[in-house]
Amino acid sequence: MIIRSATRTALTGTAALATGLLVLLPAASPATAGPRSLPAHIRTDPLPPAPAPAYVDSSGLYDSGTQARPAPGTPAPPDDISALSWLVADADSGDVLAAHDAHRKLPPASTLKTLFAVTAMPHLPAQSRHTVTQADLSGIGEGSSMVGVEAGLSYQVADLWRGVFLSSGSDAVHVLASMNGGWDSTVTQMQRRARQLGALDTHVVSCDGYDTPGQVSSAFDLAVFGRTGLANPQFASYAATSDAQFPGERGASFGIQNTNRLLSGAHGVQTYPGMIGVKNGYTTHAGNTLIAAARHGNRTMLVTVMNPQSGALDAVYDEARHLLDWGFDADGHATPVGSLAPAPPPQAAGADRGRPGHAASAAAEPVRHRAEAGTASAGLPAGVLVPAVLVGAALLAGAGVMLVRRAGRRRTPAS
Known part of the structure; x- marks a missing residue:
């Protein structure tokens, strides 16, 4: 009775183990479950690998003077x-x-207000409302441009935001900035955002670009902010x-x-065809500064001056016009001398080191592929796992019976 009971217990436990393993297995694929049509939107052919992102060495942009590589004859x-x-x-390729x-x-x-917008805009829903307090308007620099915000x-x-972009309103x-956590907090956020974008020349002291000792940026960084925006x-x-x-x-x-007179045509400045912004600026210390972008067909050109x-009167607009x-004319006929995109991170150690874009491609791998990978183990497709588990369970059951019988023989008294 003891042997039979133990044998029955072993078989029952082994069957339960096999059943549990079957429950844990993923559902059978359409191929193993018999013919079944897939929804039309599901792809069954392999997706092509993601293309490696193009990157242009920008180190030459640190050299002084003009950097350009126009094609012969252009x-x-x-x-x-x-x-x-x-x-x-x-602006599209960078x-x-x-x-x-x-x-x-x-x-x-x-023009530093573009970095302010890139930093704060995602945190402030466009349709939300705010009643302005006098504290919100404190600390505005003397001579700052204003749109006319009133406390109360x-x-x-x-x-x-329209007050910022159209009237350059520091108010x-x-x-x-007050709504975004305060002036000092927003300055810190702007500095961090600039670093994230690869804009390493920028040092932020005031959110609105007001002349402040130590506050600087560069033509490269301003172009990065404009393109990001x-x-x-x-x-x-x-x-x-x-x-x-x-x-x-x-x-x-x-x-x-x-x-921005290239957009509005104010003060007799001729508007630029396809002009889409971005931001102009002026202080006595900075002189005139401008980020300007225009779109012709499917191409968008971005300049900073x-x-x-x-x-000359309106020199910043005339020079931006000539550069646009x-x-x-040169787009497609000039070899790029740099890129506004941040440099790619160092490749991880392994077989894929040196393959541009490998890390990005792996991160962007379609979810469908990762889900399919989860239905295989140790190189076995899902259709092979079910019989493999059943065979394993049968072997376990047999082994259990043999062990019980051997234990029974050891426990039987000698005759």
Whole structure:
């Protein structure tokens, strides 16, 4: 009785083990479960590997002077640009087509508001409202540009952003920074964001770009901020707005106009075809600064111009115009001299070291492939696992019976 009971217990336990293993197995695939049609949207053919991201060595942009590699027979960049620093890039690819002293550290003036927007905009829902307090407006620098924000009035965040992009309103920046955790916290966030984007020339002291000792950026960094912002439809919409209504007292509103004259055509400056923003600036210390972008067909060109020295009226706009013209002509006919995209991280050790884009491709592997990988073990497809488990369970049952019988023989008294 003891032997039979032990044998029955062993067989029952082994069967339970086999049943448990079967339960833990993934559901049979359509191939093992018999014919079944798949939904039309599910792919059954292998997906091609993700292409390796193109990267252009940007180290030459740290050299002084003009950097450009136009194709033979195509014009060189315009030689009448008086700005201390400038850059021309394809905004879509990030390829820098030409630049002059691209990493020279200079005061950015209100073009630094692009970094403020890139940093704070994701944290502030456009339709939310805020009643402005006097504390929100404290600390605005003397002579700062203002849109006309009033303490005690309630504003939508979208209105405040229009005040930033169109009127370069430092009062709107102060209110938004207060909503974003405070002035000092936002400065810290902006500095961190600049580093994340590979903008290493920028040192942030004031959110609005007001002249402050130690505050600098570069033509390269400003182009990075402009390109990053244009990838956000909300940012791009504000940057491309020529004029709008801004809320005032007693429910009234008043008109505001974009101070980027290539967009608005103000003060007799001819608008640039396809202009989509981005931001201009001026202080006595920084001179005129500008980030400008235009779209022709499926191409978007981005230029930055910092502190023209010619003394000509509207020089910053005229020089940006010439650089945009050259960029559209040279795009596709010039070898890039750098890239606005951050340098790729070092490759992990292993067989794939030295393969550009391997880490990114692995991270972007389709979920479908990872799910399929989970249905195999030690190189066995799912269809082989079921019989393998059953055979293993049978072997376990047999082994259990043999062990019980041997134990029974040892326990039986000698006759």
